[in-house]
Amino acid sequence: MTQPVFWLNGRITPAAQAQLPLTDHGLLYGDGVFEGIRFYHRRPLRLQPHLERLARSAQALMLELPYSLEALSAAVGELIDAYGETDGYIRLVATRGSGGLGLDPARCDRANLFLIADHLALADESKRREGLRLVTASTRRPGPTTLDPRIKSLNYLNNILAKLEARQAGVDEALLLNPQGYVAEGTAENLFIVRDGGVLTPPVSDGALDGVTRGILLELCAQLDLATQEVSLTPYDVHIADECFLCGTGAELLPVRSVDGRQMAHTPGPVTQRIAQAFKRLIERECAEGAGTAVN
Numbered sequence: 001m002t003q004p005v006f007w008l009n010g011r012i013t014p015a016a017q018a019q020l021p022l023t024d025h026g027l028l029y030g031d032g033v034f035e036g037i038r039f040y041h042r043r044p045l046r047l048q049p050h051l052e053r054l055a056r057s058a059q060a061l062m063l064e065l066p067y068s069l070e071a072l073s074a075a076v077g078e079l080i081d082a083y084g085e086t087d088g089y090i091r092l093v094a095t096r097g098s099g100g101l102g103l104d105p106a107r108c109d110r111a112n113l114f115l116i117a118d119h120l121a122l123a124d125e126s127k128r129r130e131g132l133r134l135v136t137a138s139t140r141r142p143g144p145t146t147l148d149p150r151i152k153s154l155n156y157l158n159n160i161l162a163k164l165e166a167r168q169a170g171v172d173e174a175l176l177l178n179p180q181g182y183v184a185e186g187t188a189e190n191l192f193i194v195r196d197g198g199v200l201t202p203p204v205s206d207g208a209l210d211g212v213t214r215g216i217l218l219e220l221c222a223q224l225d226l227a228t229q230e231v232s233l234t235p236y237d238v239h240i241a242d243e244c245f246l247c248g249t250g251a252e253l254l255p256v257r258s259v260d261g262r263q264m265a266h267t268p269g270p271v272t273q274r275i276a277q278a279f280k281r282l283i284e285r286e287c288a289e290g291a292g293t294a295v296n
């Protein structure tokens, strides 16, 4: 297995030296932001929207990124070259920096920024074929009055609690609701359902991350002449759906087989399959063919 490659505060760094102080506020308080980016054929998929979301998350937390988005884009290219595999996953993390005890961000002089290139598979092949089983978690996604879920921060504990609930229930993944009881998303994926041929997904204002993959799939649906609606969904809507799937950079596109024991009519359904094929073609188009520059 190819070893991960690390980039820390400006340069590719050997694993043994890729370390941050224990007083980093990312570790002590979860004070930081991150992105997950995939590359195919040595080319990152939709790097710009990922970097722009990172910048928005940092702006929301008043965290000054220590590198420009251009410099980060160059770092991503450097990391892909160093990693050696054609396809992989990049984690980009900016922490508030090292500041000792006490949560005041003013204690931290400068953000720390690191990237890791590695292999990441969120589901094995059989799950990709047969679909995941989900349960609705009792843990809720916080609303915008608590911590706006559009901030991709290092605080993932409610997602982790939901994942633990899924594990305890003996299923693959959890469905998180917002405080009002509407469907938000999975633990690290956006959710779509198909009903009567139409494709529905909750609006990000219902507590979902503004997913880059979600955006791509909505674009593809328009190209495939599939009617889409960003509309509030309850667990009932998901229980009676014809098809359901999750999507994200790590997950890519994962069909869902059942939710709270209710089976989908089809897994993967015909509409899911069309979208999945179009997604594969888009990856080839954007990352393999005509890949003139290192980034898009």
Ligand code: PMP
Residues within 6 Å of the ligand: 036, 159, 185, 186, 187, 188, 189, 190, 208, 209, 210, 211, 212, 213, 214, 247, 248, 249, 250
């Ligand atoms: N929701 C959450 C909570 C996530 O962590 C992710 C993964 N980044 C997603 C949705 C999917 O977003 P994207 O397609 O941008 O990876």
